[in-house]
Amino acid sequence: MSLTRVASRSEAAAGTGPSAEFLGALRGVRRVVLAGHVTPDADSLSSALGLGLLLRERGVEAALVLPRMTVAKRLQFLLELGRDIAMVSEPPASAESAIIVDTATMKRVNVDGAFERLAKLETFNIDHHITNPDYARHNWVDPHASSSCEMIARLAAALGWPVRGAAASLLYAGLHGDTAGFSLPNTTAEALNIGAELVRGGADVTHIGEQLCRSQGRHDFELLRRVYDHTTVTDDGQIAYSYISYDDITESGCTAEDVDDQVSIPRALRGIRIAMLFSEGEPGIVRVNLRGEGRTSVIEIAEQFGGGGHVQSSGVRMRNKPMAKVIEEVLGAARRHLASETIRVPS
Template sequence: MTSIPSSELPSQEFLQAFRKIQRPFIVAHVTPDADAIGSALGLATAMRDAGIQATIGLPAGCVAKRLQFMIDLAPDTPRETEWRATGGFDAIVVLDTASEKRINIEPKIELAGSAPVFNIDHHVTNTDFGLHNWVDPHATSTCELVARLLKEMKWPIASRVASLLYAGVHGDTAGFSLPNTTANCLLAASDLLRAGADVAHIGEQLCRSQARTDFELLRRVYDHTCVTDDGMIAYSHLTHEDFLASGSKPEDIDDQVSIPLALRGVRMALLFTEGEKGVVRINLRGEGKTTVVELAQKFGGGGHTHAAGVRMKNKPIQDVIQIVLAAAREHLAGRG
């Protein structure tokens, strides 16, 4: 019988400092996904349940329609739309965010004064920007890390917190189906179920609750999907006009790259979207042994080994497609 390796915990120094927090301001990354929302709102709610005055920072209008259900799981957890120097916060906890420039609150933390920054993340490209850093690139999700942290702190996990964290683990593993899925992640999910995570509700909300506008956007992703002659790379795009015509917003782009990735034999999928005029976002996914983070970094982006992202400004979307596709071919051929 193989034993399951114990999950990594933060350093003792991190834990000691974390235990002293009384009034944290908790933030995550721009265009928050299920893991960003789940970890930030889950941790804030759990800390409040433990008697700590936690507040989450979340700009107005940044949550995708399909993830609004997560906010509704903990509607009473206090939220601020921007950093308030007058908030009297004694710590800033940054979750699921690879670098300071990706923080989802203005102004960025360098303006926040003397409060220490705790950086909890699983991005392999994390820059260790905090005073206290806990980065575990082997974790599926930041929600998995928060679940470990809550267990270590011996704080109770209420069912709504369990649901928030479960949603993040589900989101970052595409329902426990990506190569990042580990035995430890399934154990963490099991703990969350025991704590009352509502699997059916989360599954329905994440997988079977598309708004008509999102459905219309997906139709266009299918319609625009192309495959390279060798069948290795599938890619699609959404122009700014596609967003306007479908009634969708930039924050509604989440995992639509899974559509080109779903084609048999495809090793890499790319989705190019111009939700915001003049800015092309690229979502990259690798299947099996194909990693994409190096390709993303080549264009100034980052993320995880098999799931990464890039933003490119002031270039027509068709030019961006040609440039990135050429680099993707090189990368797959082992020359990139």
């Protein structure tokens, strides 16, 4: 996607709510399959399960598709919060509609066979990734939303649906996840207002804080140790990156799904502008997580390699290239990007 398109999307969609057409179509759903993105994060799981619980209260049949039930160990508490929603490894044959949340592209839809598998159903796309090309029949994409969970909370308000109990906790967890505990620039007044509404609705702040911030398992801890060990900072101090090989991941007792937000380790270094994590969760596939600090954007770097995401939080997967080669190429692109200094996040 060109930067012009990204810019125009960002202006056109500024703070937009769901259209009347979108709300009308959503009111009509009866049997729904929900899907998020591959390697699901807190926002993806919580927006799907939170919306599922809200639909269920209205008598809608809702199931979440989760191939092979693979979820990071640290996020399994979200499945417990959403346990009233059936979790299935394949879309149920009875489903008439598919609601895809938090997923920037068709190929990232977390269903075996990706979006194509759901294309015959009435499809909905609810997302906040700026690169989302409106791939569904009904689309609501708001790149100004902090998280897809914020969008689900706004959707519920627009439909007059109260959000309470487990649904409130789930949506709060997604907000917490995508804003890194309400600390990133996407922590808008709107996001905080919605957070407050969710707490009033019964979101369990302590439980979610504990689960997301203070519940590291031994395996995750071992993996983080390796991320620290492998962290390198460029001589100019502007780029920090780390890597975890397939062996690092398996020897730690982790799996690909457990590679989640470990890029926050190199990112935490003072003064850096770009943080990157290279991980080989499956042999031969290197995933790159990119983060921009201050006003540095990183999406242009991801796009050069066919990836995408958000302006300051993007990613890409590269196949059939050794880790060292991927690091060399992406690091080179990151250096050139910083040297060009032409593209910055508007203040």
